Amino acid sequence: MKHVDTPTRPGEATSEIPDVEVTLNVNGDPYRMRLDSRVTLLDALRDHLGLTGAKKGCDQGACGACTVLVDGKRIVSCLALAAQYDGREITTLEGLTDDGEPHPLQKAFARHDAFQCGYCTPGQIMSAVSLQAEGRAGTDADICEFMSGNICRCGAYPNIRAAIRDVVSEANDASV
Amino acid sequence: MTTLEDPTRTVIGEGVDRVDAPLKTTGAAHYPNDYTYPGMVHAALVGSTIAAGRIRSIDASEAQRAPGVLTVITHLTAPQLERGPMTLLGPSPPAPMQDDRILHYGQHIAVVVADSPEQARHAASLVNVEYEPAEALLDIEDPRAEILENPWGLDSERGDVSAGFAQADVVVDERYTTPDNTNNPLGLFTSIASWHGDSVTVHDSTQWPHNVRTSIAQIFRIPESGVRVLAPFVGGGFGAGLRVWCHTILTAMAAREVKRPVKLVLTRPQMFTSVGHRPNSVQHIKIGATSSGDLTAIEHRAISSVAMEDDDYEPVAAGSAVAYECPNLLTHDRQARLNIPCPGSMRAPAEGQGNFALESAIDEVAHALGMDPLELRLRNYAEQHPVLGLPWSSKALRECYTLGAERFGWSRRTPAIGSMRDGDWLVGYGLAGVSYPFYQVPCQARASLRRDGSAYVTSAATDIGTGTYTVMTQLAAECLGLDLNRVRFDLGDSDMPYSPQAGGSGLTGALANAVHMACGNLVREFLDIVRDDDASPLRGAAAEEVTASGGRLHRTDAPDQGEAYTDILNRHGLEELSADGRSTPPDPQKIGMATAGAFGAKFVEVRIDPQLGLLRVARVVSAIDGGRILNEKTASSQITGGTVGGISQAMFEETATDAGTGRIANATFGDYLMPVNADIPDMEVIFCGGPDRATTVGTKGVGEVGLVGMAAAIGNAIHHATGRRLRSLPFTIDQLLL
Structure with a gap:
């Protein structure tokens, strides 16, 4: 168990806002934390655990850059308070590689140039991972529709679809 | 040495994967807001809630008492600051929080610093402000607004437009409007400042680290050598990162006061009022043509909005002067000063707005003449630069039109309005032409070769998604005859050799020519070392007689007479050799050619549901003359993204x-x-033409040309499908309900 404390100055009440104790299971490791109760799941991951893969693009749940998996399902972590996720299993982009070997979607995103600035990429990849699990990657129309919660301002959408298609068809080939 | 025309070349042009892809796909690429410092504290901004007037009182006492707060700075307590320097792109924004005047909504009026971002944000909400509001000027056509005439001296006049219109059989005279757009790169702009004495390290969401360095040094009156600016990765910019905006200055100011590293992340709403936007425009365009389709006169007058006390380079009408061969022409630009956040460059500034009016009006002329709009464009093709009267350094726009039309299937277009359908959908085909302006400024780079035979090349540029890391790695590998994985190109650090901004579609050209020269000079350094070296097969060889290949230099006419870089370094006891290179933009008069930017032809198919007003872009073909393409894959992505x-x-x-x-x-x-x-549909990109003749490497920037022309091409396709001519962006459902 790793302990992470919110920074406080000695001799000063941290806040009128009560702190909360929370254990987040992130990428397989438990982290016990004492947090300002206003801290979002995204900020807990980024500012307190140093997992900066998930990005903050709007802080309003509208761009998808902060997408992570909770118990296998994708959520926008900027609209989630860390305190609500005590004991839950959280997967971030950093947890996607398997013993240093990138996930097939990570490789496909590189191959298809499915990003430019790369800022939305962690969220896109996490959404794409989830899409497969949701069974929504079967058709182009589904990929378009169910990847539409992840904004790419650089405009890499066609290449993002190509990367997902590529991995889906590889998976299908493998299962035949 | 190796020339770029070497038929054995394998690295340049090839669509290799981005060299930074492993970092970007694993979360290991660090953007400004991913950094943290020991003892770092957090800032939050308070923005004005009125657009004009004065601050009557500002009470920060409650905020100051809030938990975790270190300081609250307002105009009453802020140090006096100089305005930043004049830059290549015009003046710097005025220094923030210097008096009680409010010039626009969202103006930064206080900065709160606290231990945590949550505490800072909460305390910012406790700052109590009383205003003395004044009436705000907000309408671009408000007659009270101060007007700047021909602000950049780019107005054009040739021939006699009145006579030209008198000769015309058809005259189109219309008003086009475009709205404010906000850049909105996905990365929230972030500044971190960490002072150590009179030196400061700054992480910033910038497209131009050297500009941040110069500005911080001047504003805080410290030597430039004491300022280091880092931006190895930036979450997009689209122009928003070209200037040193107030939030960066306020972060440095706050960090100096609290003597701790300070981080400031703009909120998304603040991104709309703090870092520029594409200003709205009202454009009057008048085009005359003979019945056979010869343009007789073009008159393009535009007005854009600008802030009360800041500036923005936005010559909306000026681009029309070089688009067509037309003997009589007038362009005139104006700006209206309003109580708005200052506009700034947004991907294809000015061109994005001006081309919409020009290329829509050309389509109107074609329709009025009953002529194919492609034919009209080809008929009035500018073989020479219409203003300079010089041949272009390259122009494959004709090829863009013809190859693009072929790929798109333009010949299947039936000209009558509403004549193409697919079930319930009306189908429309539209096109637009693009002549993007040339922009280039001086740039420097340094290349080093180490004892293990690997190369390290640097320049303080940024890669805002453009592929700079990748294409410069390719270019250096090619010039030095090394495998890609033996070359590292690094950027985003103001301690590196000077680079201009990633902007104006000018960086790749400027930087490529600097890297090319640095690599050439590095080869010369090696030859210099072995000039009198009896042990070297290259003894006395001139650079022109030598080819770099396979990690070695050899005589071009005798490939077996050569040796590896590592052999030379080892024999001479050297750890590494380095050389600098710099590029300067070509002067059209000296080279006898008009320096050309990129050209493009955009072909679009739209589908419209006339009952619901639904508009869908079904297909796009972009045919682009981007000069030499350094990487087919990243260049295509630039065009797709622009589209x-x-x-x-x-x-x-x-x-x-x-x-x-x-x-x-x-x-x-x-x-x-x-x-x-x-x-967004799947889209096709084809590249036409070849290397530009004005510079050694021959690239032309492709970051912006892809955007331009889309608004007109879509509008023209809508007209083809429905007969409705939409002259006001954006095209929304209410304009399309039939």
Whole structure:
């Protein structure tokens, strides 16, 4: 168990806002934390655990850059308070590689140039991972529709679809 | 040495994967807001809630007492600051928080620093401000607004436009409007400042680290050598990172006061009022043509909005002067000063707005003449630069039109309005031409070769998604005859050799020529070392007689006479050799050619459901003359991304300013519309032409040309499908209900 404390100055009440104790299971490791109760799941991951893969693009749940998996399902972590996720299993982009070997979607995103600035990429990849699990990657129309919660301002959408298609068809080939 | 025309070359042009892809796909690429420092504290900004007037009183006492707060700085307590320097792109923004005047909504009026971001944000909400409001000027056509005439001296006049219109059989005379758009790169702009004595390290969401360095040094009166600016990765910019905006200055100011590293991350709503936007425009365009389709006169007058006390380079009409061969022409640009956040460059500034009016009006002329709009464009093709009267350094726009038309299937277009259908959908074909301006400024780079035979090349540029890391690695590998994985190109650090901004589609050209020269000079350094070396097969060889290949240099006419870089370094006891290179933009008069930017032809198919007013872009073919393409894959991505930006400009984006208060009414990603995945079809990009003749490497920037022309091409396709001529962006459902 790793302990992470919110920074406080000695001799000063941290806040009128009560702190909360929370254990987040992130990428397989438990982290016990004492947090300002206003801290979002995204900020807990980024500012307190140093997992900066998930990005903050709007802080309003509208761009998808902060997408992570909770118990296998994708959520926008900027609209989630860390305190609500005590004991839950959280997967971030950093947890996607398997013993240093990138996930097939990570490789496909590189191959298809499915990003430019790369800022939305962690969220896109996490959404794409989830899409497969949701069974929504079967058709182009589904990929378009169910990847539409992840904004790419650089405009890499066609290449993002190509990367997902590529991995889906590889998976299908493998299962035949 | 190796020339770029070497038929054995394998690295240049090839669509290799981005060299930074492993970092970007694993979360290991660090953007400004991913950094943290020991003891770092957090800033939050308070923005004005009125657009004009004065601060009568500002009470920060409650905020100051809030938990975790270290300081609250207002205009009453801020140090006096100089305005930043004059730059290549014009003046710096005025220094922030210097007096009690309010010039626009969202103006930064206080900065709160606290231990945590949550504490800072909360305390910012406790700052109590009383205003003395004044009436805000917000309408671009408000007669009270101060007008700047011909602000950049780029107005054009040739021939006699009145006589030209008198000769015309057809005259189109229309008013086009474009709204404010907000850049909205996905990365929230972030500044971190960490002082150590009179030196400061700054992480910043910038497209131009050296500009940040120069500005911070001048504003805080410290030597430039004491300022280090880092931006190895930036979460997009689209122009927003070209200037040193007030939030960066305030971060450095706050960090100096609290003597701790300070981080400031703008909120998404603040991104609408703090870092520029594409200004709205009203354009009057008048085009005359003979019945056979010869343009006789073009008159393009435009007005854009600009802030009360800041400047923006936005010559909306000026681009029309070089688009067509037309003997009589007048362009005139103006700006109206308003109580708005200052506009700034947004991907294809000015061109994005001006081309919409010009290329739509050309389509109107074609329709009035009953002529194919492609034929009209080819008929009035500018073989020479219409203003300079010089041949272009390269121009394959004709090829773009013809190859693009072929790929798109333009010949299947039946000209009659509404004549193409697919079930319930009306189908429309539209096109637009693009002549993007040339822009290039001096740039420097340094190349080093180490004892293990690997190369390290640097320049303080940025890669805002453009592929700079990748294409410069390719170019250096090619010039030095090394495998890609033996070369590292690094950027985003103001301690590296000077680089201009990633902007104006000018960086790749400027930087490529600097890297090319640095690598050439490095080869010369090696030859210099072995000039009198009896042990070297290269003894006495001149650079022109030598080829770099396979990690070695050899005589071009005798490949077996050569040796590896590592052999030379080892024999001479050297750890590494380095050389600098610099590029300067070519002078058209000296080279006898008009320096050309990129050209493009955009072909679009739209589908419209006439009952619901639904508009869908079904297909796009972009045919682009981008000079030498250094990497087919990243260059295509630039064009595709630009095209998405153009679709966005055409159909989605409009920053809405509340007429009464100057508040941005849609300053969130829930309200400000941008395309999502389902809005964008698969698209084709083809590259035409070859290396540009004006520079050694021969690239032409492709970062912006892809956006331009989309609004007109979509509008022209809508007209083809429905007979409706839409002259006001964006094209929304209410304009399309038939």
